[in-house]
Amino acid sequence: MKLFRYGPAGQEKPGVLLKNGKMVDASPACSTYNGDFFSQDGFHTLEQWVEQAGDQAPEIPPDVRIGAPIERPGKIICIGLNYADHARESGMEPPAEPVLFFKATTSYCGPNDDCVIPPGSEKTDWEVELAVVVGKSLSRVSEAEAEAGIAGYMVMNDYSERAWQLERGGQWVKGKSADTFAPCGPYLVTPDEIPDVNDLNLWLEVNGERLQDGNTRELIFNIPHILSYLSQFMTLEPGDVISTGTPPGVGLGLNPPRYLKEGDVVRLGIDHLGEQQQTLVQG
Ligand code: ZN
Numbered sequence: 040m041k042l043f044r045y046g047p048a049g050q051e052k053p054g055v056l057l058k059n060g061k062m063v064d065a066s067p068a069c070s071t072y073n074g075d076f077f078s079q080d081g082f083h084t085l086e087q088w089v090e091q092a093g094d095q096a097p098e099i100p101p102d103v104r105i106g107a108p109i110e111r112p113g114k115i116i117c118i119g120l121n122y123a124d125h126a127r128e129s130g131m132e133p134p135a136e137p138v139l140f141f142k143a144t145t146s147y148c149g150p151n152d153d154c155v156i157p158p159g160s161e162k163t164d165w166e167v168e169l170a171v172v173v174g175k176s177l178s179r180v181s182e183a184e185a186e187a188g189i190a191g192y193m194v195m196n197d198y199s200e201r202a203w204q205l206e207r208g209g210q211w212v213k214g215k216s217a218d219t220f221a222p223c224g225p226y227l228v229t230p231d232e233i234p235d236v237n238d239l240n241l242w243l244e245v246n247g248e249r250l251q252d253g254n255t256r257e258l259i260f261n262i263p264h265i266l267s268y269l270s271q272f273m274t275l276e277p278g279d280v281i282s283t284g285t286p287p288g289v290g291l292g293l294n295p296p297r298y299l300k301e302g303d304v305v306r307l308g309i310d311h312l313g314e315q316q317q318t319l320v321q322g
Pocket of ligand 1: 119
């Protein structure tokens, strides 16, 4: 299934993209998509409702805002340098173990919301990423158990302020956490809809110029390994978001480096997961 939420920020309603391409309101089947929805087998209830009533459900208006597909997560965990080529362009060795960092959950937003360049930022950069949504509580699990605990996948842009990430001391989290720095969606796509998660093209364009063009087959650490690995250090909860790293082509890696400015338009997408677009505005 492809799930989305729509409406004004903070008041989103649940929706489903039907097989026939219609985007319909799913409020009769559930109140929202969050950790409770996943842990209480909400997918099953929703699937039954779609079969019985989906065709008669009202279509959502075409100009409505699309929100992030699930409610604000308890954690946003990111994997750094997880594509060998990107590690090289960043001037760093491919890591022996996954590199972890967090993004503040307040950075979370809808897929097409404006991205706000934080006041004082001179190095706001882009990163198209495949994000995983956790469907079950996972603590010290095997890779097989981790894979069975995935609710679905979505597109995420891991916006990054490079000076704050790399030149201010301490942890990367400073450069990763500004408001609007984690647009997610448009859809949460369940694993059964994706033929091979290790063979997905992911791309990103700035003002129509393609700058990132990667494939998940280049991941250094694959998704079950990442989830199992994370679960040795912390409990992953339903609704948590794990972003799996970015392929080459970020602004930091260009020669000379290139960063975003007011008015720039960033478009990005991943096979089977849809596309998002942000306009940069000055905060
Ligand atoms: Zn990233």
